Amino acid sequence: MSRIIVCFIFGLPIIYASYHHPSSTYFSSVVGKPTQPHIIIIMADDLGFNDVSWHNAVVKTPHLESLARNGVLLEQHYSQPLCTPTRASLLTGRYPFKIGLQERVIHPLTKEGLPTNLTTIADELRSAGYSTHAVGKWHLGFCKKDYLPTSRGFDHHYGYWVGAEDYYQHTRASSGAGVGYDFRDDLQVDHSAKGVYSSVLFGRKSVQIIENHNQSQPLFLYLPFQSPHAPLQAPKKYVKMYKAIKDKDRREYLGM
Numbered sequence: 001m002s003r004i005i006v007c008f009i010f011g012l013p014i015i016y017a018s019y020h021h022p023s024s025t026y027f028s029s030v031v032g033k034p035t036q037p038h039i040i041i042i043m044a045d046d047l048g049f050n051d052v053s054w055h056n057a058v059v060k061t062p063h064l065e066s067l068a069r070n071g072v073l074l075e076q077h078y079s080q081p082l083c084t085p086t087r088a089s090l091l092t093g094r095y096p097f098k099i100g101l102q103e104r105v106i107h108p109l110t111k112e113g114l115p116t117n118l119t120t121i122a123d124e125l126r127s128a129g130y131s132t133h134a135v136g137k138w139h140l141g142f143c144k145k146d147y148l149p150t151s152r153g154f155d156h157h158y159g160y161w162v163g164a165e166d167y168y169q170h171t172r173a174s175s176g177a178g179v180g181y182d183f184r185d186d187l188q189v190d191h192s193a194k195g196v197y198s199s200v201l202f203g204r205k206s207v208q209i210i211e212n213h214n215q216s217q218p219l220f221l222y223l224p225f226q227s228p229h230a231p232l233q234a235p236k237k238y239v240k241m242y243k244a245i246k247d248k249d250r251r252e253y254l255g256m
Contacts, residue, residue, distance in 0.1 A: 008042045008067055036129070036218040043090070043222075045083060045137065045229040051254070059254060060241055083139045083163050087224065091120040091140070091152070106141050108162050108174040113141015114152065122153025125220045131155055131213065135205050136198075136224040139163045150186055154222070158185050158205045160198075167198045167226060167233040197235055198226045199256075228256035 053061045054068055080086040084105040085096035092114070096102035099115055106113060114120075122132045134149045134157040141147030142161040149157035160182040165172035170183040170193055183193040193201055206223055213219050234255030242251040 004038045004040065006040045006042065006067060006071070008044070008064060038219040038221075039125070039130075040219075040221045040223065041090075043087075043136075043224040045224065045226060047228055051228070058242075058245070083137075083229070087138075087140055088114050091122070091222075092118045093121070094118065105163055106139060108172060108180070109177055110141070111143045113143065113147030116146045116151075120153045122149075122220065122222065124153070125218075126153050126155065128218075130218045130220045132220045132222075133157075133209050134222045134224070135159055135209070136202050136222075137163065137226050137229075138224075148187070156186055156209075158190075159202065159224075160184065160226075164230055165226075166231065168195055170194060170198070197233075202226075228253055232256070 050056045051059055052068075053059045053065045054073075080089060080096060080102075082105050085101050088094070088096055088099060088101045092099065099118060100112075101114070122134070126132045132154045134154045136159045138149050138157065138159065138161045140149075140152070145151055148161070160170060161184065162172050162182050165182055169181075171179050171181050173179045181189070181191075181194070183190050202223065202225055206221060209221060210219070232249055232252040234252050238255035239251050240255075242254045245251045245254070
């Protein structure tokens with residue numbers, strides 16, 4: 001049997017869940033050989049303490065609650081208040097003020113990124129024999145190739161490099177640079193993503209990675225979703241679930 005470790009990170013709490021799955025559709029171990037656990041880290045972007053169902057009965061997050069109830073819920077963990085510092089800390093184990101990324105996020109024209117002298121968790125796991133994948137938002141620099149996910153320990157990256165882009169069109173406006181399209185499959189621009197909600201894309205890709213994974217090798221999947229970071233955009237079917245809430249922005253946010 002293979003062990004799968006799932007860690008979901010947002011705002012304040014952390015959910016840690018460890019599962020033992022039999023050899024089946026997803027993960028299996030090679031008979032007679034010791035196995036390393038498969039590791040999945042799921043990150044939500046700007047999700048608050050009161051925006052999950054086990055803290056607020058109005059909110060509908062049944063799958064996250066299942067992880068929480070069947071795993072370990074750490075309620076006294078505090079993340080950074082911004083995108084870039086949080087990601088830098090998670091991937092390196094360093095406080096942001098120790099690596100110069102504590103004050104702001106990396107904007108589209110910023111000529112810096114996560115310092116290249118730092119080792120990431122993906123670097124360490126790849127050196128330990130893991131297949132390493134990042135699916136979702138990067139936001140740790142892209143002004144040169146050395147800052148990109150595939151240069152920071154990840155074998156593959158599917159997603160986008162900047163922040164606060166349109167969930168459907170995958171575009172971002174920047175002062176002095178106009179509007180740019182940002183969605184990649186490794187280093188290639190992926191225009192097929194245009195018009196599809198980002199959470200759908202990231203979910204599909206993650207399932208594909210897991211189902212097609214070589215069972216003889218441990219997997220590390222880093223899954224930083226775009227949701228529910230601004231801009232407020234959600235599929236209508238999820239917004240309708242909160243029609244009793246008067247505030248339009250709150251309905252949209254919870255639908256994300």
